[in-house]
Amino acid sequence: MSGAPATGCPKAGRSKAGRPQTGRRGLLAAAAALPLLPALLRPARAAEWKPPRPVTLVVPFAGGSGTDAVARILAELLGPVLEVPVMVDNRAGANGTLAAMVAARAAPDGTTLFMTTNTTHSANPSLMKRIDYDPVADFTPIARMGNLPFMLVVGEQVPARSVKELLELARRQPGQLSYASGNSTGIVAGATMARMGGVEMLHVPYRSTPTAMTDVMAGRVTGMFVDLAAGLPHVQSGKLRALAMSTRERSALMPGIPSMAEAGLEGFDITSWNGVFGPAGLPGPVVATLNAAIRGVLARPEVQRRFAAIGFEAFSGPPETLDAFVRAELVKWREMIEAAGIEKE
Known part of the structure; x- marks a missing residue:
C-alpha cells in the first residue's frame, strides 16, 4: 500500500436498484481512467541473463487470496518473456513468515522469487515478537507490483x-x-x-x-x-x-463505495501493497532482467485492464524505488500498529 489513491474520482455509480456499481464493466471502465505512469512503467534495458530452469514464485497466502490471484496472472504472463515456466507456490501460514523463510533461504540465482505484501515486509516486525527473517537484509527488491485495495x-x-x-x-x-x-x-x-x-x-x-x-x-x-x-x-x-x-479517498476501481474517511473515521487510511523480491545477494544482471520483464508486462494496456478487473491497481518502478518504499513502510506500519494499541504476539 504507496501509490496514492486517485483523487477527483467520479461520482458513485448506481445500478437501477440504487446500489453502487461493483460489476466487471464498472471496473474495466475505471481501469481505462487510471494513469499508466509511463515513466515508472517503462522498463530499463535488461542485461543478458536467462533463468537456467523454471522459476518458482512463492506466495505467502492460500489459493483464492488476492495476492494469489495477482501472482497467477503475473506467472502466466512472465513465463513467455523469460522463456521458462513460472510456477506459483502457495506457502500460507504463520502470517506469511513460512513463505518468507522459504524465499529468504533460496539460492540467489533468480529461480525463486517472492511475491509478497506489507504483511511480511511492513507489519510483521511490529506485530510478532519473533520473526526469523529481516525484510530488508534478507531480500533483494526487484519490482513493485502495485496496490491491492x-x-x-x-x-x-x-x-x-x-x-x-x-x-x-x-x-x-x-x-x-x-x-x-x-x-x-x-x-x-x-x-x-x-x-x-x-x-x-x-x-x-x-x-x-x-x-x-x-x-x-x-x-x-x-x-x-x-x-x-x-x-x-x-x-x-x-x-x-x-x-x-479502507482508504482516505475512494478507489478509482470502485468509485461507488465510500472511503472510511467519508464514513466518519477521518484519517483512516490503510492500503496493502504488492512487490516481487529475491533472496539477498541476487546478482545485478538477474535483478535487471527480472525488473525489466515485470515492468514490460505491467506496461501493456490489456494487462492493466486485466488486473483492474480483479480489483488490483498495477504499477511498477526500479528496484531502488521498492527498496526505499519498504524502509519507509516499516516505519509507517510500526506507528499504525502502536497507535492501534496492538501488542506483539
Whole structure:
C-alpha cells in the first residue's frame, strides 16, 4: 500500500436498484481512467541473463487470496518473456513468515522469487515478537507490483448498511461483534477501526482470507477487511455487503463505495501493497532482467485492464524505488500498529 489513491474520482455509480456499481464493466471502465505512469512503467534495458530452469514464485497466502490471484496472472504472463515456466507456490501460514523463510533461504540465482505484501515486509516486525527473517537484509527488491485495495465487508445477515450503523451496533453490544483477519492488513485495519470508532470488537484471526470470508458469509463472524480481488465476487453475489474502502479517498476501481474517511473515521487510511523480491545477494544482471520483464508486462494496456478487473491497481518502478518504499513502510506500519494499541504476539 504507496501509490496514492486517485483523487477527483467520479461520482458513485448506481445500478437501477440504487446500489453502487461493483460489476466487471464498472471496473474495466475505471481501469481505462487510471494513469499508466509511463515513466515508472517503462522498463530499463535488461542485461543478458536467462533463468537456467523454471522459476518458482512463492506466495505467502492460500489459493483464492488476492495476492494469489495477482501472482497467477503475473506467472502466466512472465513465463513467455523469460522463456521458462513460472510456477506459483502457495506457502500460507504463520502470517506469511513460512513463505518468507522459504524465499529468504533460496539460492540467489533468480529461480525463486517472492511475491509478497506489507504483511511480511511492513507489519510483521511490529506485530510478532519473533520473526526469523529481516525484510530488508534478507531480500533483494526487484519490482513493485502495485496496490491491492481493501474494503470493509459484513455478512448479508448483519443489519448494518454503513460504517456508522456498524459502530452503533457495536456500541449497543460491547464485545459481541467481531472482525476476522487473514493477514496483517486485516488485523491492523480492524483494530484501527475499533479504536477510532470507540468500540469493543472481538478479533478472530484465520490462517487465510478465503477461510475467514467463509465464516463471515456464514454469520459466524460479523465482518472483516478484505482485498478487492478476493472479496469482490462475494459482494457482487450478495453474500457480502461492502460498507467502505479502507482508504482516505475512494478507489478509482470502485468509485461507488465510500472511503472510511467519508464514513466518519477521518484519517483512516490503510492500503496493502504488492512487490516481487529475491533472496539477498541476487546478482545485478538477474535483478535487471527480472525488473525489466515485470515492468514490460505491467506496461501493456490489456494487462492493466486485466488486473483492474480483479480489483488490483498495477504499477511498477526500479528496484531502488521498492527498496526505499519498504524502509519507509516499516516505519509507517510500526506507528499504525502502536497507535492501534496492538501488542506483539
